[in-house]
Amino acid sequence: MLLFLVRNSLPFMFVFAVLGFLLPSVSVAFFPFLPIVLFALMSLTLLGMKQHELIKRLRSKEVWFYSVLHSLVFMAGVGAIGWWLSFESDLLLAAVAVAATGSLFATPAIVRALGFDSLQAMAMTIATTLVLPISIFITLIVFQTKQVELDWGSYLMRLVIFIFGPMLFSFLAHRFFPEEILSRFLIKISPYTILLVFAFPFGLVGSFRLLFNQDSIMALNYFLIATGLCFLFFIFSFVFYYKKGKAIALTAAITSGNRNVLLTYSIAGALLGPAFLPLAGALQIPTYFLPIFTRWLNRTLLK
Known part of the structure; x- marks a missing residue:
């Protein structure tokens, strides 16, 4: 059964997003455990990468x-589009905050499943996460009127835990364990790390389902906006990097389409307004459809 899930991991990411929507109470209950899954995924992914190569990429x-393209450029674009479409202030703030968000930590595992350069995706993910405090601060200054008090302590703690912690764990593992033993362990465990990714769409989509239960028309609008944002990021990045080659363009596109809204909410919390969590939940369905779309696009471009 596990091998079947691994071999069909890309469509099952989308399936778990749908399951989270169908089982909102289970999804909401699972939400608090997502940071633990996040740490495990980062640690196992980084363990299989050469740290000096990752630092070189960074x-x-x-x-x-x-x-900069991933955050500041898209923030300006989404802000302009939202203003042109007369978004309500809470929704505009939420949409721009999504644009400010760094790439999902699951991205390297998804990129590896697609057969592209997961090390490059990891470097992009870390870089966009390090830019996040600046981009989210700009978002809050420009798009909300409350006094901005970012939880810097929480952000720095999470930065250490979810990025530097796994990097240190990987460094120590490669330092103190024989490479032969690590290689055997990684060969056995690496195919199954992609299963951890299933937790994110399942645990995040519950807030969108709660909105759907309260106001289905508003939820549909949020879903359409979330889908538009996801494909805007994907298509623009693909076109922008297309001249550098198909693999680089698709890596940039999928990395741009994936957004770590969980980390952004952890940093800014209620300052992001009441529209952020439902929009973040709605974002899970198109986000986890993207790997399927990317694989289809990759095969189409090979013809």
Whole structure:
């Protein structure tokens, strides 16, 4: 059964988003456990990567240029579109906050499942996460009127736990364990790390279902906006990087389409307004449809 899930992991990500929508009480109950899954996924993913190669990628100007595109450029674009479409202030704030959000920590595992460069995706993910405190601060200053008091302590703690913690764990593991033993362990465990990704769409979509139960028309509007945002990020990044090659373009596109809304909410919380969590929940369905779409697009471009 596990092998079947691994071999069909991309469509099952979407299936678990649908299951979370159908089982909202279970989804909401599972939500508090997502940070634990996040840490486990980051640790296992980084364990299979060479740390010096990852640091080398992080020193690349291209990675940091991408992080600016991923956040500041899309924030300006989404803000302009939301203003043009006359979004309510709470919804506009939520939409721009999504644009400010770094890439999902599950992205490298998804990119690896697609057969692309997971190390590059990891470098992009870390860079966009490090830019997040600046981008979310700008978002709150421009798009909300309350006094901005970011929880910097919480952010720094999560930064250490979810990025530097797994990097240190990986460094120590490679330092103190023979490479032969680590290689055997990774060969056995690596195929199953993708299963941890299923937890994110399942645990986050519950808040959207609660909105759907209260006001189905509003929920539909949120879903359409979330889908539009997801594909805007994906298509723009794909077109922007297309001249650099199909693999790079698709890696940038899927990395841009995936957004770590859980971490953004952990940093800013209620300052993001009442529209953020329902929009973040609605975002899970198109987000986890993207890997399926990307695989289809990759096969189409090979013809």
